Amino acid sequence: MRIVLAEDSALLREGLKMVLTHLGHEVVAWSEDAPGLLDACQRLGRANIDIVLTDVRMPPTNTSDGLQAALQLREAYADLPILVLSQYIASAYARELFATSATGLGYLLKDRVGNIEEFARALTTVAAGGTVIDPDVISHLMNAPQETNKLAALTSREREILALMAQGKSNADIEEELFVSSATVAKHIGNVFDKLGLPPDAGNRRVRPVLTFLEAS
């Protein structure tokens, strides 16, 4: 895949380049701040980028510039896959990122990139138009106080499956991870949709429940 990388820490940028190259991807452009990222994407054009990988906190303001740049990129290229790397679990960032759409978007904690396989899968999922939300963010959403938590109606098994779905895992992955049959997984997923009042044919259905919660909270 052709990747545009934005990360202000030179050390981590080189580390990421190394891993991405190792995984067989090509870093076609990199930047150390948000404007640089926007420039690079504009210069290359949508057709030459498979996925954008960006840090949240970057210059110039050192706040959530990377996230803002990602949102701007999505405005310009609605289907440009973007995986956001963050130092924070903050669901507020995830909520902002997924506010308008979720296809081809991911929010991953930086800790996660150490798990190369997971990181690689997240990249592939997002590049293919899927959605990935970091498991820690999911579990924090799940831990919200019962009264305000829409997910409270779910059984623990259903929550577990929802969390795995949100991480971009396929039914097969889930079957393997939980040692259950595909019929059981399908049944649980159906229950999740029912309990959250989502039509089964809603677009982007795999992360729809989590997004619903993100939007509501």
Next chain:
Amino acid sequence: MTSHNTFDNEPTVPLVVARGEDVFSPVPQQPEDLPAEYETPNRPKSLWRRMMSPLYAVGVGPWIALFSLIVLGVMSYTFLLPALPLAAAGAIFGSSGALLLVPVVMLLGFLTLPLLGLWFGYFERWRIELAGHGKIASGHVPVPLHNFGEWLKVRYTEAATWREVASLVFGAFMASIAGLIVLLETIILMIAGVVWYYLAINRDPLNIWYDPSSFGLNTMFQSQVELYRHSDPLMFSNLNLDHPNWVITPDMWWLAPLSIFIVLFFFAYINGLLAATSTTLSKLILSPRPEEYERKVAKLTASRTTIVDSFESERRRIERNLHDGVQQELVNINLRLGLAEMEAKNLVAQGLPVESIQQQLTQSKTELTHALQTLRNTVRGIYPAVLEDHGLYAALEELARHSVIPTKLNFQLRERPRREVERVAYYTVNEAITNTLKHTAATRITVNVWDSLTHLMVEVIDNGGGGADPSAGTGLAGLRERAEALGGNVQVTSVPGESSTIALSVPLHG
């Protein structure tokens, strides 16, 4: 919600005044002006009040008055005298034709006055307090003396200094009058004493003549009459020496002590009046004006805000260093370990005996992930980036979700408050949750955030059985400092056996 009522009853407006009193104690009180019902038995009596008492003359009051006058005289002249040689020098230069030097010398005198006034003010305030007229705040802004240039600059430009100069000049004036009067009193008493001695001891009668040429009366002891009769017979030719108009015989010696008692009674009131007048007027001159207090409060609030702000930027710097430095480095190590682990896995798949390496790598990675999590929590406590980016709600939501004790957040704000207010609210909730976790066995925490018309209100209530100590904890003290710098306050209340509440109230607009 009933808990909100605690706040509704809180007086929020007089906070500034209350702070002012704390900061500027001793508070300038005007005991004379207070209605009688405010009097406390411990309060010192002013000279005015002492003089109203019928027993004034036999009490300690006259002595206080006299002492006060003596102190005033000694002090005002001591402090004014150093300026006199300069004035004298000015006069000499002026008369000797060196006119150019006159303004220089006058300027020097003028410049020494504030320094003398400063010292005088110090004693004068002591004297006023001694006379029972209450404490006066100096009105001086504290400036460390080792920064002498700055100290001089502040002192010369302060209203307080020039008030003290005015009080010095006024004090010298009052002291001059009082000095003359006390001198007169002394002379009168001495005369009475001499008369008493001559009458009682020397048995020498006192003759009194009506004499228009000498203040209406002329007096002479019999021994003097005899003396003059022989040495200078013409001296009192206008008097009929053998026939005075009145004679006070030695048997009437008691008239002398009696008159001493009577004049002493009057002197007590005269001195009392002089001392009380000088003290009251001096106090009027010396007392800082209300506007000065307000200015000082404003200045102090500003400086406290600056301190809090500098703490804030320091925290931001630390957070930034951690984020840009060690966090990224750890993430990078994690990345490399991940790669190594993957390669080890491939080698294992190829049948090479490197399982132990793979296990070590996996273990290292797990530990590193834990280190990263710990660091992330620490960094969040130091300076919450989410708070800056997404505001109070998002940050508190994070806090509530990370809390080990189930925490419910009720958040109702009409608009995003200013950053300083958000921060103090965030740190309050953070501190409260940490304290609850550390010191109580609470199983539930409720965080309420709402806005009144003027204030942001934050309440953190736990069910940990109460017993929270409002004075304990440096964290809480720091919070209080922060809140007060913004004109707010923090209160800790607890219902024993039930709950503890930490409540914060901060003005929404600075």
